[in-house]
Amino acid sequence: MSGQLPITVAALYQFTRFDDPAALREPLLALCEEVGIKGTLLLAKEGINGTVAGSENAIRQVLAHIRALPGCTSLDVKFSHAAEMPFHRMKVRLKREIVTMGEPDIDPTLSVGHYVDPQDWNALISDPDTIVIDTRNDYEVACGTFRGAIDPRTASFREFPEWFRQHRDDLLEGRKKVAMFCTGGIRCEKSTSFLRAEGIDEVYHLKGGILKYLEQVPEETSLWDGECFVFDERVTVKHGLEVGAYGLCRACRRPVSEADQQSPHYVEGVSCPHCIDERDEEQRARYAERQRQEELARQRGLSHVGAEFSHEE
Structure with missing residues (x-):
């Protein structure tokens, strides 16, 4: 897992049967917080899914904990690295599905491609x-x-x-x-x-x-x-999993290209060409205030938690 960049990012999932996913939440969250991990993990009766980031040693401890859960010995994990922490906080959420398809009879533990x-x-x-x-x-x-x-x-x-x-x-x-x-x-x-x-x-x-x-x-x-969109602050990655060139619209959470950022509809933290017609003036005013608070926090060397990524994969 070693790499030149200091932050290890682990994207993971496992389809398995958890009889009581709620009972797994608190111990997992407590460990992540104890070792300084940030990101999002989803727990459901069908398994676990998420992306977390932290030091190599901290990631190793959390993965060992997850692999000890029922059916998670062969946990699927993909590693990459980042120069800075790509998440603001740690969340472990209970969900109906770890990736929402809305087809309750589909069970990947029984049949896949x-x-x-x-x-x-x-x-x-x-x-x-x-x-x-x-x-x-x-x-x-x-x-x-x-x-x-x-x-x-x-x-x-x-x-x-x-x-x-x-x-x-x-x-x-x-x-x-x-x-x-x-x-x-x-x-x-x-x-x-x-x-x-x-x-x-x-x-x-x-x-x-x-x-x-x-x-x-x-x-x-x-x-x-x-480039490939990823659900964290890196936004996109390229070959070799190097960080890509896309930014992120903080209003709609969509990726914005360099050309998008040159558009008159792009105002950092407020709007972009993709969402300019989807938001009203009141919403944009709220986004502008949030952006102002984030900039003030950065100037003071503080971390301001704004809009978060929703974890789709």
């Missing part, structure tokens, strides 16, 4: 017999995606099942294989399980998600274009 290692992904998605689907939200896809991938243009993962059912015949016409991908792999656990339940057998997903691909596949042979 075929895992494809990053080194084998290019060959699969270059096969003309394969249709490639990006399962992420529209604002994530706008930052970058794999060449030739279909963008469902969904605002949330909950919309994915309806989108697929509506377009199934057109999508599968003349194709036998469906390959899907997401940021870290968790949404594809559910999306491939969903497609299997819909009667599609040749379903594949990128093991470890985009993050593992960008970490392991050299840029010169990569089929990835753009």
Whole structure:
């Protein structure tokens, strides 16, 4: 896990059966706070999901605690590093689902698609017999995606099942294989399980998600274009998991490109081209005051907790 940057970031998930997730919350939160970890962890009856950051030793202690939970021995973890802490505080939340799809009968512990290692992904998605689907939200896809991938243009993962059912015949016409991908792999656990339940057998997903691909596949042979949105203060990452060029609109939490930041509709902390028509003057006035308080806190060397990321993956 060692790296040149001081902060270790661990994105993790595990589908397993927790009979009483509420009983797991306080001990986990207490340990994270004790060792100085920040980030968000979600607990549900179907498992655990989240991203946390801290020192290498602190991350190691928290992962050991999670791996001791029922069914978490083989916890899926992806590591990266940051120069500064990418989260403001530590949260452990109880949820109905660790990634919300809204299909209660889907159980990734019973059936999922075929895992494809990053080194084998290019060959699969270059096969003309394969249709490639990006399962992420529209604002994530706008930052970058794999060449030739279909963008469902969904605002949330909950919309994915309806989108697929509506377009199934057109999508599968003349194709036998469906390959899907997401940021870290968790949404594809559910999306491939969903497609299997819909009667599609040749379903594949990128093991470890985009993050593992960008970490392991050299840029010169990569089929990835753009940057990958991540749900923390880094906003996006590039090949080698280096921090990308996107900023973040504090009003709507969407990524903003360098071109977006040159727009007259972009006012730091208040508005951007994506949300200028979605907010009224009263809301923008509140955002402006929050931005003023954050700037004052920075000048005083204090940390001001503003709007937080919602953890989708």
